[in-house]
Amino acid sequence: MNLAKTPRFKAGLLSSLVPFGFNVERWGYVIHRVTGVILIGYLAAHLFETFQLSMGQTAWLGTMAALHSLGPLEMVGLWLVAGSALYHGANGIRLILNEMFGMLMGKPIMPVYPYSPTSLGRNQKIAVWMITAVVLALWLWAGLYLLAGLGVV
């Protein structure tokens, strides 16, 4: 049997996006990808929206009316975009430090049992949890800001 022609077991996009059973950095990897897709979707919608300006006042007002007809969903969408931008940006800085400068990864060590890799060590964990805390705080603030815009708070 030619195995190369059979599908690989649990490979593909969905499999790569399952963080269960793995480390906290893998969760960061998954969230980074999901937020990236949200931002691309937002960018496309934003370009479409601003493009309507060139189509004349009627088209622009029509687009605005369609957006506002979504009601609270519009604000939920903006809130998701705000959270995505915050997480993607903050985690992106950590990844740049990791990937471009090898920072937070530690130096080669003599492996001694019980093993604990330095690349997932204290420095990396502090960075991950600090990013999570700061992003959650700012995201909450963004939510309150949007609710204030709606006149709810």
Next chain:
Amino acid sequence: MDKMTLEVLRTGGRKARYELKYRKGMTVLDALVEVREKQDPSLAYRHSCRMGICGSCGMNIQGTPRLACQTQVSSLGKETIKVEPLHGMHVIRDLVVDIDPFLAMHTVVRPYLVRRDLNERDRSDREYRVLSEEVARFLQFDYCIMCGLCYSACPTVALDPDYLGPQAIAQAYRYMADPRDEGWKERVDLLDSAHGVWRCHVAGSCSFVCPKDVDPAKAIQMARVEVLKRRVLRKMARAGSPLVSVAPSGVPKQGTKAPPFDFPREEAK
């Protein structure tokens, strides 16, 4: 815990359940051996040394790639243990996967010392000394047992079957960091490719599952820094910068600082 259940995903997607009596100190491999000896001789899995050295018994246990011989049933904290073949690989039968693609990646990075002088390589009459601080730069990555857990855990491998994978890149870096090696340029060329170091996104799962703390995620980032360094130096050299005196084709590697030690062989009689 007196009893335990082993739920094995077998060929064809069938989940087979085996009830076993739990013994203190029992590993998942012990449980699999008992199942095959007493309940189902058709169950297929790989194992050899039973002590975490051969790397044969890699499988997905409770959703995480692990060595079955190194996984205590008690450490999983559940009575039902779910066992699957390693993800991202072709299944031959039950828990046996095809590791040929993984080994092919290992081979392609030339995991051995490369010397330019063929005469010296074929008729070497001296040993090459390395200082202990130089050994420390690569020894950790030398402890790889090629079990394939990192390859299976990597989300990039799940998406891109042509990606070199964490194990191969870690091995490439292991030899790049070795002062005796002269194959730096070829390896950097390979790593600086569409399926090389740039595909890694630091999910860190490879290091998380590595049973020997080879820490491939660290090796990949260190290799990436080397690749970047080469790119920057090349640009500087091409721009005629007086700061670098390297040929655009590559960065010359520093030789070992260890004192030369000639150890002439006895003349053949």
